[in-house]
Amino acid sequence: MTFQKRRKTLRATLSSSACIRPGSVYDAISIRIAEDLGFELGMFGGSVASLAVLGDPDIALITLTELAEQMRRMSRASALPVLVDADHGYGNALNVRRTIEELEAAGAAGLTIEDTLLPQAFGETKTQLISLEEGLGKVKAALDARRDPSLVIVGRTGAVSIASLDDAIERARAYEAAGVDALFFTGIKAKAELEAISGATRLPLILGGAPEAMSDLAYLREQRVRIALQGHAPISAATKAVYDTLKALREGLPSKVLTGLASADLTARVTRETLVGARSALFLGTKR
Incomplete structure (x- = not known):
């Protein structure tokens, strides 16, 4: 399966009325297992990339080159579409362009760019966000760098838990207006938050780290969630x-x-x- 076909498969998932749970993958063997078991999509998380490549915790030590090379190995081993957590794009908006170029060439079906301040600032213990303006600049740079129009680019924010629900919605609307293909949210803790986000946006939603009370796929489908992550148990096992x-x-x-x-x-x-x-x-x- 060509890279473009993998990307079109991911787009079909996002445009469907179903909600799927991707398989967490991190190397050639794990992605083949996920493919053989019938998963529609692989999720290559930043935390598992750091564990698999460096043996380090998820503190933004892995480089773009290392991430892209691991994705390249998985693309060779399996035709399963993979959504890659590209973190903050490894720098500013110009670095984001390079991130898109490398991951597109490595065979990613889609990738997420988030507005978290990474790496962690000196003296700060709490997670911080970059400004909306900077986040929007990164999203626009990502879209500008895309050469294969079927590559899925997702705007991601954790503003719900870091700042506020209103801030998360404002950021999501801005990323949506810029032209991203889907919106990824982390830190949502209550159904009311998800319902407010669903009501304020139009794009397909991707949900990470939701509580057990929000695990029902039928409910998630109603809220336009098309991909619901289920953690990274495989590498832990x-x-x-x-x-x-x-x-x-x-x-x-x-x-x-x-x-x-x-x-x-x-x-x-x-x-x-x-x-x-x-x-x-x-x-x-x-x-x-």
Whole structure:
């Protein structure tokens, strides 16, 4: 599947009447698993990118080059469309243009640009926002940098919890007027907040970090939410599995009695062993 087809698939999701939950992906194996399980979309979060690439917490240490290269690896491994958390665009509005260029070339189906002040300012312990004017400049720069018109660009804000609901709506309307394809909100804690946002905007909505009371997909559909994130459990589960396995081996447990390991069949499927074997036979003359 070409990059453009992946992007059109994401656009079809946003224009539908359904609300989906994407699979959290972070490397070649995780994206293949998500694809094989039937997920319509992968979500490559900034926090999991930092964990997978650097082993660091989500404090904006990862670089654009590292993020784009990881996306490139996933694009090679799977045709699953991926929405990338591009954080603040790695700098000012001109840096945002470069971010769009690199992630578009790496095969992202869509990406989000947020108005959080990143990295954290000296002496500040609370999350801060950039001004609406600066945020709007970043959004416009992102749209200007897009070369494939099917690439999805999403304006993201956490203003609901950082500033106020009114501020979040003002920012969303400005990003909407600038021409983004969807709006991404974090920090929404109550149905009344989501309903106010839905009533004040027109674009498809993407929701991150909502409480359990807002997990009903039928309700979210009514509020025009088309993508509802469900956290990044896969990388957390993988970390626990690796830890437990290495701990058991370190403590002397024989490898043949370990539990929770991938079967030979599962390993063959996610590594596309049959396909690789067929190519070896075709191009190298190997016997299957």
